[in-house]
Amino acid sequence: MSRKSYYEGLAADYSRPGLVSDELKAQMIQRSAEIGDLQEAILPNIDADYSLEVIEAENREFWPTHCEALRQSRGDLLTKEYRPDLVYHCQDGPFYGIKEQQKREKHWWAIIAQPGVTMVWPIVQFWGEFTHFEWICLDDNTGEQIAKGSVCWVRRGHRGGCYYKSEQLTFVRDVFASEELLKLIST
Structure with a gap:
């Protein structure tokens, strides 16, 4: 079986650190805001x-915008990705509705997007409404794994947004974010 990049045909490659130019990062953030509306x-x-x-x-167009929003701690854009009636299954859930999971998810975002840590998504697969992805957060200095997870989104394109999310998260170093990290997440 021959292997190919999961990012073939996508606007940007978030499978490893250092693959996205500053110009493309800015474009992804701008497009994320547009898609959220x-x-x-x-x-x-x-x-x-x-x-x-x-x-x-x-969903393929959206994917790189999601990755960049997470890398830039843009909780405001990440929240716009979900429908108000989101169903979110994870070990701390289930959560029903966009407000119920926000307090907990803010800690997750703060840990995985903290300075000195780079989040990568080595695997992303699409099938209609479904997007399956695996992610890893790596310490930029030590290379150690901070956290990892496996996720399935059900997202009805730009018009529908994400209405179901199932996630397995493993935090290796931290479980709750410090107040300093929480302040870095834009709301």
């Missing part, structure tokens, strides 16, 4: 006008 109040139907192929293409 496209979410409709009612989850759109999958039909001839909004097919799974269109949804998957939008």
